[in-house]
Amino acid sequence: MNIVIITGSNRRASTSTKLAEYIKEYIVRREYQVKLFDLYRTPLPFYSPDESFYDHKGLAELQSAMKKADAIVLASPEYHGGMSGVLKNALDHLGQTHFSGKPVLCVSSAGGAVGVSSLQQMQATVRNLHGINCPEWLSIGGSQRQRFELENADYEDGNEIEARIRRVVDSFLRLAQIVRARSNLEAEVSL
Ligand SMILES: Cc1cc2nc3c(=O)[nH]c(=O)nc-3n(C[C@H](O)[C@H](O)[C@H](O)COP(=O)(O)O)c2cc1C
Numbered sequence: 001m002n003i004v005i006i007t008g009s010n011r012r013a014s015t016s017t018k019l020a021e022y023i024k025e026y027i028v029r030r031e032y033q034v035k036l037f038d039l040y041r042t043p044l045p046f047y048s049p050d051e052s053f054y055d056h057k058g059l060a061e062l063q064s065a066m067k068k069a070d071a072i073v074l075a076s077p078e079y080h081g082g083m084s085g086v087l088k089n090a091l092d093h094l095g096q097t098h099f100s101g102k103p104v105l106c107v108s109s110a111g112g113a114v115g116v117s118s119l120q121q122m123q124a125t126v127r128n129l130h131g132i133n134c135p136e137w138l139s140i141g142g143s144q145r146q147r148f149e150l151e152n153a154d155y156e157d158g159n160e161i162e163a164r165i166r167r168v169v170d171s172f173l174r175l176a177q178i179v180r181a182r183s184n185l186e187a188e189v190s191l
Contacts, residue, residue: 001180004069006039007075014077014109017040020073023073027173044093059093071104074106076122077110078109079118099131105137105172108139112142116139
């Protein structure tokens with residue numbers, strides 16, 4: 001099973017990116033293949049329908065990995081009640097060929113207590129791309145972000161946050177397994 005994670009912060013010490021890295025490590029320990037695209041380290045050009053971006057190496061890598069993905073995680077900071085422009089720009093470079101029928105987990109980091117507005121916006125975009133929104137989502141907000149700001153991860157509520165992340169990621173992986181088993185079955189039947 002191939003899982004692609006796209007992180008949408010343009011900040012070096014981003015907490016949403018660190019949350020995504022934590023998710024990646026957890027999924028790798030469960031022996032899945034995971035590729036993380038950090039849009040801060042691999043910036044993409046502004047999408048324009050007038051331009052062709054076939055010679056952009058980073059974009060070609062992202063598009064190729066997304067085509068092979070069985071399931072996807074989108075991570076974003078909450079910016080002005082929505083996802084970051086950096087993530088939305090990446091999604092504008094992608095389409096239904098990358099998302100259709102694939103389970104998607106949305107996660108966010110917000111200055112306020114929870115980043116529900118960005119999560120809802122991300123899920124609306126996933127729906128338009130014909131992806132399958134995971135019923136669970138994840139938001140770290142306010143002081144909870146300290147867990148992902150500290151190098152030594154000794155934030156006092158860290159255990160509670162980590163348990164919540166593991167529970168949500170487990171339910172996402174279960175959904176991904178069910179969807180994959182079903183599409184394997186359909187492929188066998190049509191042979
Ligand atoms: C331009 C901008 C807009 C923001 N808008 C919101 C917002 O609408 N709601 C909120 O809770 N936090 C908002 N914040 C705070 C960020 O969500 C918060 O700092 C978040 O942890 C940043 O994620 P990062 O650590 O991955 O960069 C905003 C921050 C910036 C820079």
